[in-house]
Amino acid sequence: MAGASTIRIPALSATVLVTAALYFARSIFAPLAVALFVMAVVWPIQETLQKRIPKGLAILVTILVTVVVMIAFGSLIAWGLGEVGRWFMANTARFQSLFMETTVWLEQHDIFIADSLSDKFNAASLMQYASSVADIVNSLIGFSLIVLIYMMLGLPEVDDFRQHIKNFDNRTAASDFLHAGQGGTNFLQAIETISEKARTYMVVRTLASILTGVAVWAFLWIEGVDLAPEWGVIAFALNFIPYIGTLIATVLPTVLASAQFESVQMGAYVFVGLIFVQSVIGSYIEPTFSGAKLAISPFISVVALFMWSFLWGLPGALIGVPLTLAVITLCDLNPSSRWIATMLSGPPKNTLAAQDVAHSVEKEVMKKMSDAH
Numbered sequence: 001m002a003g004a005s006t007i008r009i010p011a012l013s014a015t016v017l018v019t020a021a022l023y024f025a026r027s028i029f030a031p032l033a034v035a036l037f038v039m040a041v042v043w044p045i046q047e048t049l050q051k052r053i054p055k056g057l058a059i060l061v062t063i064l065v066t067v068v069v070m071i072a073f074g075s076l077i078a079w080g081l082g083e084v085g086r087w088f089m090a091n092t093a094r095f096q097s098l099f100m101e102t103t104v105w106l107e108q109h110d111i112f113i114a115d116s117l118s119d120k121f122n123a124a125s126l127m128q129y130a131s132s133v134a135d136i137v138n139s140l141i142g143f144s145l146i147v148l149i150y151m152m153l154g155l156p157e158v159d160d161f162r163q164h165i166k167n168f169d170n171r172t173a174a175s176d177f178l179h180a181g182q183g184g185t186n187f188l189q190a191i192e193t194i195s196e197k198a199r200t201y202m203v204v205r206t207l208a209s210i211l212t213g214v215a216v217w218a219f220l221w222i223e224g225v226d227l228a229p230e231w232g233v234i235a236f237a238l239n240f241i242p243y244i245g246t247l248i249a250t251v252l253p254t255v256l257a258s259a260q261f262e263s264v265q266m267g268a269y270v271f272v273g274l275i276f277v278q279s280v281i282g283s284y285i286e287p288t289f290s291g292a293k294l295a296i297s298p299f300i301s302v303v304a305l306f307m308w309s310f311l312w313g314l315p316g317a318l319i320g321v322p323l324t325l326a327v328i329t330l331c332d333l334n335p336s337s338r339w340i341a342t343m344l345s346g347p348p349k350n351t352l353a354a355q356d357v358a359h360s361v362e363k364e365v366m367k368k369m370s371d372a373h
Contacts, residue, residue, distance in 0.1 A: 023311050030312040031143055035150030037319050039158070040195035041202045042066055046155060059155045066151065070144060073237065080233040087227055087256070094259040102264060136314075143315065162188065190333055194326045201294055201322050208286040209239035215277045216249065225257045225270065241317045242305055246282065250274040296325060300344045 022029050042062050049058035088095070165188040217232025225231070231253045238245030253274060258267030296304075301321055308320030324344065332341035 019311070026312050030315045031146040032150055033312075033323065034143075034315050034319055035147045035154060037198055037322055038066060038147065039151055039154055040198040043155075043158060043195065044199070046158075055156070059152075062155065063148070063152060067148065076233050077237045080230040080237070083227055083230040084234070084252070084256070091259060094262060098259050098262060098264070101262075140314070162191075165191065187333075190329055194329050197294060197325050197329065198322050201325065204286060204289045204294065205240055207289060208281055209236045211285065212236060212239045212249075212278065212281050215281065216253075216274065219273050219277055220253060220257075220270070223257075223270065223273070225253065226260055227256070241314075242321060243302060244305065244309075244317060246278050250278060294325060296321065296328065297344060300324065 042065070045065060046058050046062040049061055053061075213232040213236030216235040217228050220228035220231050231249075234252070235249040238249040250271060254267045254271040257270040258264055261267075301324070304320045304324040305317060308316030308323060310316070328341045328344050331337040331344075
């Protein structure tokens with residue numbers, strides 16, 4: 001028991017220190033983590049291109065493709081939000097009428113919110129909100145530029161980095177870290193596994209987002225809700241932020257539908273319909289696409305989302321789940337931390353199967369080491 005306590009206390013202290021470093025140095029680590037994630041996603045493009053064209057040109061094409069995708073994604077979001085904002089300004093009277101009706105109904109049930117809401121949603125507060133949104137947009141543009149700089153510097157070094165890992169001495173630091181006797185080879189496999197999971201996550205999330213956007217557009221169009229295409233685009237973009245984005249993409253159309261039809265009941269109907277659409281895609285279709293490769297506990301994914309959002313804001317929300325998957329993969333390499341991977345993973349059968357393979361490899365390695373001695 002004393003030995004276990006001696007091990008756990010330094011591990012807990014190291015975890016606290018690493019978390020503090022990630023928070024206070026987020027201006028460095030957040031864009032670096034996003035850049036590594038994007039590099040893992042786009043690396044197959046560069047690897048394929050540099051087999052046919054010079055490496056420098058392949059890197060340039062890969063970066064240009066990434067920039068085009070980022071600009072197209074940002075333009076879609078700006079178009080959708082811009083249309084919604086113009087609709088909101090043109091239909092202010094409807095919102096005021098809905099607000100008054102809702103306030104009267106609540107006051108009849110001894111719920112008084114008019115004064116508190118009027119303090120928060122006056123002209124001055126709306127200007128403050130607009131200024132905050134502008135600041136967020138500016139910071140995201142600067143953040144994206146830093147990510148691109150990291151990518152430009154990092155992509156040429158990928159092959160060298162892989163070679164350095166292959167050359168790790170399995171009798172020194174790598175062997176001590178992995179406790180498996182294969183050193184850099186296992187670490188390289190872990191890096192490649194993490195990269196593959198990042199690509200799988202991005203593909204699955206993109207397909208689910210496209211399906212969500214189409215489903216939201218179709219549902220709102222059938223119900224006659226204004227701006228159905230714009231809401232489909234917004235739902236597509238926000239679906240890349242798990243849970244939080246889904247909630248926003250459900251609440252906002254509900255509010256505007258209530259104002260458009262001047263009926264809270266219609267807003268509730270739209271809300272239930274959107275929840276149903278999001279639940280079917282998120283709870284049934286998306287897990288079918290992802291399979292066992294992205295096995296993670298739903299509860300842990302929510303905790304990871306809020307934790308990384310607290311540490312890094314919006315970038316943390318975007319890549320919080322892939323970062324947690326990377327942590328699970330690394331923890332599963334080491335017998336002393338494998339219990340962490342077990343607790344954070346998804347269905348037990350997937351985790352147990354992965355552990356059986358890991359234990360078999362470990363026993364085989366130990367057998368070879370004993371035979372060599």
